[in-house]
Amino acid sequence: MSILVNLNNFKEKLKQYEVTLVAVSKTKPNEAILEAYQAGHRIFGENKVQEMTDKAAQLPKDIEWHMIGHLQRNKVKYITDFVSLIHGVDSLKLLKEINKQAKKANRCIDCLLQMHIAEEDSKFGLSKEELLELLQHDEFVQMRNVRIRGLMGMATFTENQDQVRKEFRGLKQTFELTKEHPHVQSESFNILSMGMSGDYEIALQEGSTMVRIGSAIFGKRDYNK
Ligand SMILES: *Cc1c(COP(=O)(O)O)cnc(C)c1O
Numbered sequence: 001m002s003i004l005v006n007l008n009n010f011k012e013k014l015k016q017y018e019v020t021l022v023a024v025s026k027t028k029p030n031e032a033i034l035e036a037y038q039a040g041h042r043i044f045g046e047n048k049v050q051e052m053t054d055k056a057a058q059l060p061k062d063i064e065w066h067m068i069g070h071l072q073r074n075k076v077k078y079i080t081d082f083v084s085l086i087h088g089v090d091s092l093k094l095l096k097e098i099n100k101q102a103k104k105a106n107r108c109i110d111c112l113l114q115m116h117i118a119e120e121d122s123k124f125g126l127s128k129e130e131l132l133e134l135l136q137h138d139e140f141v142q143m144r145n146v147r148i149r150g151l152m153g154m155a156t157f158t159e160n161q162d163q164v165r166k167e168f169r170g171l172k173q174t175f176e177l178t179k180e181h182p183h184v185q186s187e188s189f190n191i192l193s194m195g196m197s198g199d200y201e202i203a204l205q206e207g208s209t210m211v212r213i214g215s216a217i218f219g220k221r222d223y224n225k
């Protein structure tokens with residue numbers, strides 16, 4: 001099936017929800033992105049800094065680039081000029097660096113805090129305690145060049161749908177609670193990024209407002225990233 005057909009099928013499926021589709025183009029060539037672009041799609045997700053900066057330099061300027069992968073502090077500076085949303089913020093240190101680089105770039109950068117919701121310990125993310133700690137921190141309160149738009153999470157990679165549902169439901173609860181936190185601007189705290197090709201249906205049922213879809217649009221990746 002073509003990218004165009006996949007994309008349109010997806011948009012049809014998402015119609016009944018108020019949800020933003022991030023087309024995850026990691027490992028895919030510019031031509032694949034352009035195919036989706038020509039079909040009107042503008043939001044693309046990448047998980048490697050080098051790959052994202054290369055693609056951003058070569059592709060149309062009105063693409064919104066989302067950094068969905070784990071971001072190393074020393075690489076933040078390469079994306080602050082153009083990144084539209086950073087999904088994987090999982091420490092105060094990283095957020096501080098984003099704030100610092102965003103200030104240099106004279107920008108305020110939208111970020112999501114990544115929560116650890118899966119059973120696997122390999123997955124990045126904050127615990128609920130760490131989230132609270134971050135939100136309470138003086139340094140966080142003083143940041144002017146980042147805006148926390150919501151939360152992101154990845155469920156356990158498992159066939160067990162109940163498990164996945166439970167994890168997404170927990171994340172949605174944390175999302176609603178965090179929205180009420182005095183250090184969060186509740187009007188702009190409105191993004192819950194959860195759901196990938198294998199589990200987006202459950203994520204949508206559990207209140208996702210942003211799904212990150214790669215292989216179901218672009219086909220299987222040659223190597224798993
Ligand atoms: C690769 C990736 C996705 C998309 O995965 P698919 O299963 O191909 O849809 C979503 N989120 C993150 C963080 C990823 O790294």
